[in-house]
Amino acid sequence: MATEDKNRATAAAILPLVGGAANVSSIAHCMTRLRLGLHDRSLVDDEALKAVPAVMGVVEDDTYQIVLGPGTVARVTPEFEQLVEEGRASGTPAPVPTAEELADKGAALKAQQKAKNSTPFKLFLRKIANIFVPLIPALIGCGIIAGLNGLLVNLGWLTSVTPALAAMASGFMALIAVFVGYNTAKEFGGTPILGGAVAAIIVFPGVANIDAFGQTLSPGQGGVLGALGAAVLAVYVEKWCRRWVPESLDVLVTPTLTVLVSGLVTIFGLMYVAGEVSSAIGTFADWLLSTGGAGAGFLLGGFFLPLVMLGLHQALIPIHTTLIEQQGFTVLLPILAMAGAGQVGAAAAVYLRLPRNESIRRTIKSALPAGLLGVGEPLIYGVSLPLGRPFITACVGGAFGGGFVGLFNQLGDSVGSTAIGPSGWALFPLLDGNHGLGSTIAIYAGGLLVGYVAGFLATYFFGFSKALLTEFNVSQEPVPSTVAATGPATASGGTSAKEPAGV
Numbered sequence: 001m002a003t004e005d006k007n008r009a010t011a012a013a014i015l016p017l018v019g020g021a022a023n024v025s026s027i028a029h030c031m032t033r034l035r036l037g038l039h040d041r042s043l044v045d046d047e048a049l050k051a052v053p054a055v056m057g058v059v060e061d062d063t064y065q066i067v068l069g070p071g072t073v074a075r076v077t078p079e080f081e082q083l084v085e086e087g088r089a090s091g092t093p094a095p096v097p098t099a100e101e102l103a104d105k106g107a108a109l110k111a112q113q114k115a116k117n118s119t120p121f122k123l124f125l126r127k128i129a130n131i132f133v134p135l136i137p138a139l140i141g142c143g144i145i146a147g148l149n150g151l152l153v154n155l156g157w158l159t160s161v162t163p164a165l166a167a168m169a170s171g172f173m174a175l176i177a178v179f180v181g182y183n184t185a186k187e188f189g190g191t192p193i194l195g196g197a198v199a200a201i202i203v204f205p206g207v208a209n210i211d212a213f214g215q216t217l218s219p220g221q222g223g224v225l226g227a228l229g230a231a232v233l234a235v236y237v238e239k240w241c242r243r244w245v246p247e248s249l250d251v252l253v254t255p256t257l258t259v260l261v262s263g264l265v266t267i268f269g270l271m272y273v274a275g276e277v278s279s280a281i282g283t284f285a286d287w288l289l290s291t292g293g294a295g296a297g298f299l300l301g302g303f304f305l306p307l308v309m310l311g312l313h314q315a316l317i318p319i320h321t322t323l324i325e326q327q328g329f330t331v332l333l334p335i336l337a338m339a340g341a342g343q344v345g346a347a348a349a350v351y352l353r354l355p356r357n358e359s360i361r362r363t364i365k366s367a368l369p370a371g372l373l374g375v376g377e378p379l380i381y382g383v384s385l386p387l388g389r390p391f392i393t394a395c396v397g398g399a400f401g402g403g404f405v406g407l408f409n410q411l412g413d414s415v416g417s418t419a420i421g422p423s424g425w426a427l428f429p430l431l432d433g434n435h436g437l438g439s440t441i442a443i444y445a446g447g448l449l450v451g452y453v454a455g456f457l458a459t460y461f462f463g464f465s466k467a468l469l470t471e472f473n474v475s476q477e478p479v480p481s482t483v484a485a486t487g488p489a490t491a492s493g494g495t496s497a498k499e500p501a502g503v
């Protein structure tokens with residue numbers, strides 16, 4: 001009960017600071033953030049929100065995002081939703097200004113945010129993230145079960161149970177195309193079930209009896225990329241039908257034509273093309289790490305945090321998913337996870353370099369456990385990014401950690417993850433590779449250690465100018481915990497898992 005009261009108290013503290021129930025247009029959450037759609041952004045009290053004990057930071061993107069951390073956000077969100085419903089039902093008006101006041105206070109801010117976050121490319125990446133992010137909990141759960149099953153099989157234990165575990169771990173992946181199709185149609189404005197129906201063609205065993213381009217199709221050919229393309233096509237066919245089919249015939253003709261037309265194109269075109277693209281992605285990933293391993297890992301690990309800050313990491317989500325579907329694990333995520341290791345090392349150096357700044361040191365002590373588990377947002381928004389140079393030196397740590405893992409990939413020891421989302425220590429249960437679990441764990445742990453040490457040394461010796469040390473090495477209030485961000489940070493590093501491939 002005490003925990004429930006705490007979560008409700010957090011929700012109750014947040015609600016008035018975002019303008020009250022009447023100012024909230026939508027509520028959702030990912031692995032670490034409460035994501036709110038707001039009618040009027042100017043009603044939000046950012047500084048007061050950041051002072052709420054459970055709030056680790058805030059980020060403004062297409063939605064207003066309040067960083068609460070894993071576990072907490074899943075418990076606070078239902079309480080917040082209930083309070084919003086109660087507020088609306090009570091009819092208590094929120095402090096919403098007049099139309100003239102709204103225009104004066106909010107127009108400039110909204111125009112600025114729209115220009116920043118509504119470029120076609122970022123909108124496309126946001127749609128991609130919205131398709132795949134809801135699948136992450138199932139990927140994590142099934143991935144951990146797969147790892148447990150593999151361990152039991154290797155040890156020869158519980159042989160009567162391992163087939164059941166294999167079914168649990170593999171069932172979702174066998175049908176992931178259907179879920180991708182459903183979410184894609186939903187995100188692009190079509191009927192979700194029609195998108196799922198068309199995507200289901202890809203995994204239907206009967207496609208093995210069909211010849212296309214002189215080849216016999218294979219169930220699952222094209223994978224998630226084919227499902228995504230098929231569902232997008234279904235949305236456009238459905239929208240065309242809605243415009244031209246008479247209303248009296250719509251309920252019969254529209255779904256029939258949608259499935260028929262997009263299904264035929266999928267079978268005799270998209271499955272083949274998407275299959276070739278999926279194979280090329282796997283081949284390229286293998287080539288990249290087998291030939292340029294250390295260098296490729298250095299670049300991937302070093303540039304992942306900036307990619308997260310720009311929201312461009314979302315483009316990697318379907319690539320991770322394709323590799324997992326194709327090879328059983330993604331070799332990219334353990335390398336990208338090194339960005340979080342660099343962040344942890346940088347935070348430790350900041351702690352030692354600012355011995356008299358108790359506020360920053362308290363922030364680091366409270367955020368470090370989450371950082372070790374791969375949730376980097378508290379350290380990013382509360383420490384390194386506001387300080388500036390430590391964010392760059394954290395990237396250096398991630399680069400060296402990524403280079404370490406990439407080097408072993410180049411030497412033939414593939415290190416991968418069976419799911420996207422977690423990183424840091426939380427990724428250990430999801431690790432897989434081509435030379436046994438012990439070797440895989442050792443390489444990943446070595447990469448984390450290199451990332452910690454490199455991030456620490458780079459930050460300790462190069463992370464502070466004299467002016468910065470003079471300014472912050474005194475007793476003072478915490479560094480502002482938010483810098484306007486253009487995209488969500490994750491745990492994938494997202495990663496964050498985190499969100500995909502958080503930090």
